[in-house]
Structure formats: structure tokens, C-alpha cells
Amino acid sequence: MRTILITGSAGFIGYHLSQLLLDEGFRVVGYDGMTDYYDVRLKERRHQNLMQNQHFSANIGMLEDFEALHALAMAEKPDAIVHLAGQAGVRYSLENPRAYVQSNLVGTFNVMECARELRVDHLLMASTSSVYGANEDMPFSEQDKCDTPLTFYAATKKANEAMGHSYAHLWNLPITMFRFFTVYGPWGRPDMAPIKFAKGIFEGSPIDIYNNGEMHRDFTYVTDLVRGIRLLIDTPPDRPESAGDIAEWDSLSPAAPYRIVNIGNNDKVRLMDFVTALEEHCGREAVKNFVPMQKGDVPATWADATLLRELTGYAPKTSVYDGVGKFIAWYRDYYRV
Ligand SMILES: C[C@H]1O[C@H](OP(=O)(O)OP(=O)(O)OC[C@H]2O[C@@H](n3cnc4c(=O)[nH]c(N)nc43)[C@H](O)[C@@H]2O)[C@@H](O)[C@@H](O)C1=O
Numbered sequence: 001m002r003t004i005l006i007t008g009s010a011g012f013i014g015y016h017l018s019q020l021l022l023d024e025g026f027r028v029v030g031y032d033g034m035t036d037y038y039d040v041r042l043k044e045r046r047h048q049n050l051m052q053n054q055h056f057s058a059n060i061g062m063l064e065d066f067e068a069l070h071a072l073a074m075a076e077k078p079d080a081i082v083h084l085a086g087q088a089g090v091r092y093s094l095e096n097p098r099a100y101v102q103s104n105l106v107g108t109f110n111v112m113e114c115a116r117e118l119r120v121d122h123l124l125m126a127s128t129s130s131v132y133g134a135n136e137d138m139p140f141s142e143q144d145k146c147d148t149p150l151t152f153y154a155a156t157k158k159a160n161e162a163m164g165h166s167y168a169h170l171w172n173l174p175i176t177m178f179r180f181f182t183v184y185g186p187w188g189r190p191d192m193a194p195i196k197f198a199k200g201i202f203e204g205s206p207i208d209i210y211n212n213g214e215m216h217r218d219f220t221y222v223t224d225l226v227r228g229i230r231l232l233i234d235t236p237p238d239r240p241e242s243a244g245d246i247a248e249w250d251s252l253s254p255a256a257p258y259r260i261v262n263i264g265n266n267d268k269v270r271l272m273d274f275v276t277a278l279e280e281h282c283g284r285e286a287v288k289n290f291v292p293m294q295k296g297d298v299p300a301t302w303a304d305a306t307l308l309r310e311l312t313g314y315a316p317k318t319s320v321y322d323g324v325g326k327f328i329a330w331y332r333d334y335y336r337v
Helices: 012-023 040-050 066-076 097-118 152-171 193-203 222-233 271-282 306-312 320-335
Strands: 003-007 027-032 056-060 080-083 122-128 175-180 207-209 258-263 288-290
Touching: 003 012, 003 066, 012 027, 012 040, 012 222, 027 040, 027 066, 040 056, 066 097, 080 097, 080 222, 097 122, 097 152, 122 152, 122 222, 152 175, 152 258, 175 222, 193 207, 193 271, 193 320, 207 271, 222 258, 222 306, 258 306, 271 320
Parallel strands: 003 027, 003 080, 027 056, 080 122, 122 175, 175 258, 207 288
Antiparallel strands: none
16 A cells, blocks of 8 residues: 655645545555635645545644654655645735745755655655746646746745756655646635635625726645646656657656646636626626736636646646536535525
8 A cells, every 4th residue: 555645634735635535545654734714614624525535634733843744754754745735725825935944945845855855756746836926827837937936926836846856856856746736626715816705795895896807826735736746646757868858848857856746627717707607606796896907917827738638647727617616516515504
């Protein structure tokens, strides 16, 4: 039985990935700091669901607590580590940038140290489409230059990518970085737009629509996303013999067993169309308040999903209409509306 250590197992993506791996017969060692950035009860409920499976263990600890993380990693000796814990959220990084230094920089370093010492088969870590920052060429490809982060959150994730590359090179540690595109679905994060909008619609309170609705996101349904992660676990990068061996569609480093992979739906959806899908599934119209663009927000994201498909044969496929339907079904049940 293969063992996977998942950091952020009580988080939105970590929860769904743990569930999928347990269903497939993996042993999952969860590690989560249960930080109060959003409702801790939701995190506890996710962990409780996972604990129904005897092959899951829930371990509570902060990424910054190297001793706790290291002791767990050495005791469990996972075959691979999927590092999803971190300080997420684009807008909160304007309020509390220090939290991003602690979780994303110090925390990720601690995870990499454990992976190096254990010589895991594969270390996979979360980055974000936010690293594309001010880029205007779409869809965003992994090989595009991205040196213009617009928030400190994006800057810490870009730093994680660079940190990962150095460890992959120095220690011959296979590392895959995911760039996620606005993930949504059941058990989602309450700080993200879908839950905020659904709450507003059900309560009849006005929802702010930034940039007068001229916003686009490549909304990615969480079940599709974790399917992509699952397939990538078994696709560790190999250090190439020479740069000439790298396929033109591949982001593989010429100097390390290291690759960056977009996981997105490959569809640029207007935020207003997402809101319309929510209205249809909620059976009510939103009271909309159009407001200007927010500081640090990006107007659009859109994933080139070629690399994921080339590597795994898989491409996310859930339409926004269907995904929002499943999300609202969960929302009604969880929040009893
Ligand atoms: C990949 C990336 O994914 C996430 O970042 P995001 O794409 O910005 O996702 P979101 O759900 O926060 O925003 C989606 C859209 O919705 C608008 N929006 C947001 N919050 C309110 C809000 O509170 N009110 C209104 N009106 N609009 C909002 C916002 O302007 C945007 O057009 C991260 O959490 C992050 O962790 C990450 O890595």
C-alpha cells in the first residue's frame, strides 16, 4: 500500500485529493495547521469525513513547526508528498503579508527539507495561476515568462517555484509544481467568490461585482483538478540528458527533474456568466452592485491545458453550469438553505 503525505488535508483541495486517494486504496497521512483564516469548523468537518476511512490519519501541526512536521514525515516515510498547505487568498495578502512569509516561504522550505531527507519518489507542490500576474498573452502557458506578480501572495508562490527548482537540481529530487486556476466546488473556501456570491443570493443581500463585471476566470471544478493531481503523482519528471530532449510542449527544466503544470479548465469564463449559473441553480436573482477593479486583482485568467493532457491524457471537462449545480447542491445541504 503506497503512502502519501498530504499537507493541507483539511483544506479544500487537500480534502478532495485525500478522498480520491483513499478511494483508490492509498494510505493518506494528513497534516494541517487548522488556521483560522476561515471557519475552522469547515476544516474539522472535512477531516472528520476523511477519518471515516481507517487508512487516513489526521495530524494537526503548523508548517512552520519543523520539529512536528519532520517527526511525522520520518515516522510515516511517505512514498510521495503533496504539499497543498499554505496561506491562500489573493486579497488577504494585502492585509497580512507576514502570514504568507511564514506559511508559504518558511513552511514550504520545511516540507522540501523533509522530502530531501526522505528521498521521496516525487514531491508535488501547489503554485497558482496568480503567478501569471500582468501577463496579457492568453491562454497562459507554463513556458511564458512570469516576472510580474501583482500581489505578495503571487510573489511567495513564484518564490516557491524557484525554491523547488533549486532542490530538484541540487538533490535530484523529482518535483512537480501545479499552477491552479480558480478552483470551485463542494466543500469550497468561504473566502472565495462562489460561496460569498451564493450567500448573498440566498440572503438577498447585494453582491459587489468588481471591474463592472469585466472579469474572466478559468474556473476549474475541484473533482477535475484532483483527478489531474492524482495522475501527475505517477508522472514524476526525469532530468533530461540534454535540453534538446525536451518536447516543445513540455515545461521540463533542462537542469533538473522539475516541471510546472497548469491545471485549469482551458476556458475563459466571464464572471457575470458564473453569476448567472449561480442564479439559475439558486433559483433567485442576485442584487448586483457594480464596483471598480480592486487593488491587486487580475482581470483575467485562462489556462493552456496542453501540457497536462500530453503528460496524462487527461483534460478537465466539467462545464461551469454543471459544476455550479453540484456546488449549490452541497451549499444548500451544508448551510441548510
Ligand atoms: C488561483 C487562485 O484562485 C483564487 O483567486 P481568484 O481567482 O482571485 O478567486 P476568487 O474566488 O477570490 O475570485 C474570483 C473572481 O471573483 C471576484 N471576487 C472575489 N472575491 C470577491 C468578493 O468578495 N466580492 C466580489 N464581488 N467579487 C469577488 C474576483 O474579483 C474574481 O474576478 C485564490 O483564492 C487563490 O488562492 C488562487 O491561487
